[in-house]
Amino acid sequence: MDINVQILFFANLRERFQKTSCNLTLPPGTKAGKLFEFLFSDKEEAEQWSRFTRLAVNQSYVTADTPLKNGDEVALIPPVAGG
Amino acid sequence: MKPFEYEVVICTEEIRVGKMPEQAPADFCCGAVVSFEGVVRNENEGKTVTGIFYECFRPMAEKELKKIAEETGEKYPVHRIWVAHRYGYVKAGEVSLALSVRSPHREEAFAASQYIIDQLKKRVPIWKKEYDEERQESGRGLGWGKEPAFRLGQNESEN
Numbered sequence: 001m002d003i004n005v006q007i008l009f010f011a012n013l014r015e016r017f018q019k020t021s022c023n024l025t026l027p028p029g030t031k032a033g034k035l036f037e038f039l040f041s042d043k044e045e046a047e048q049w050s051r052f053t054r055l056a057v058n059q060s061y062v063t064a065d066t067p068l069k070n071g072d073e074v075a076l077i078p079p080v081a082g083g
Numbered sequence: 084m085k086p087f088e089y090e091v092v093i094c095t096e097e098i099r100v101g102k103m104p105e106q107a108p109a110d111f112c113c114g115a116v117v118s119f120e121g122v123v124r125n126e127n128e129g130k131t132v133t134g135i136f137y138e139c140f141r142p143m144a145e146k147e148l149k150k151i152a153e154e155t156g157e158k159y160p161v162h163r164i165w166v167a168h169r170y171g172y173v174k175a176g177e178v179s180l181a182l183s184v185r186s187p188h189r190e191e192a193f194a195a196s197q198y199i200i201d202q203l204k205k206r207v208p209i210w211k212k213e214y215d216e217e218r219q220e221s222g223r224g225l226g227w228g229k230e231p232a233f234r235l236g237q238n239e240s241e242n
Binding site: 014059060077 | 142168180204227
């Protein structure tokens, strides 16, 4: 069965999508790193963002090969700049 | 030494080291207090800066900062950590980050402070956009702190 996840956008990714979040329906077992392909129709752009963006599931960083589960909240984290 | 304790603050209100909890008798085991304030500068790479807008994924920022504090307590023999980060618009001259570390001796207080700030800059989901006078009026900043090194695509023309 397909899974539903919520995607959160911040900083320049929020500006890119002009929204703070969206919901995606994905095939079961989709890995976190695959999200970029679903979010960007342009392959090159997906690749560029994926190179700089870290992923957090339910507010903890995960690696790109982490499988997503139904109901996950996935935050796309562009390079951070606190301090 | 008493057990290690910490407090993490993420807020929009004004922060400074002076706002940290006062020394309690339980802190008398500490011979060192290292305090640090990160202040918004009025210039960056030759450009005037009137302020910085900090965007924050608050629940995760708190969680990640707590993890950093806990790690610091495992790595260094420190007694108490207080760390605060402000978000929203912070004017030049105001404090964006305040930190205080208490420990029995100074070496670990300095080392722990450095570790906390280094980790915060690497991991805590906070982003900044600098503003100058002209762009402040238009609501557009000078760009995010660390822009990816490529063009942003369709929305780029608006910036």
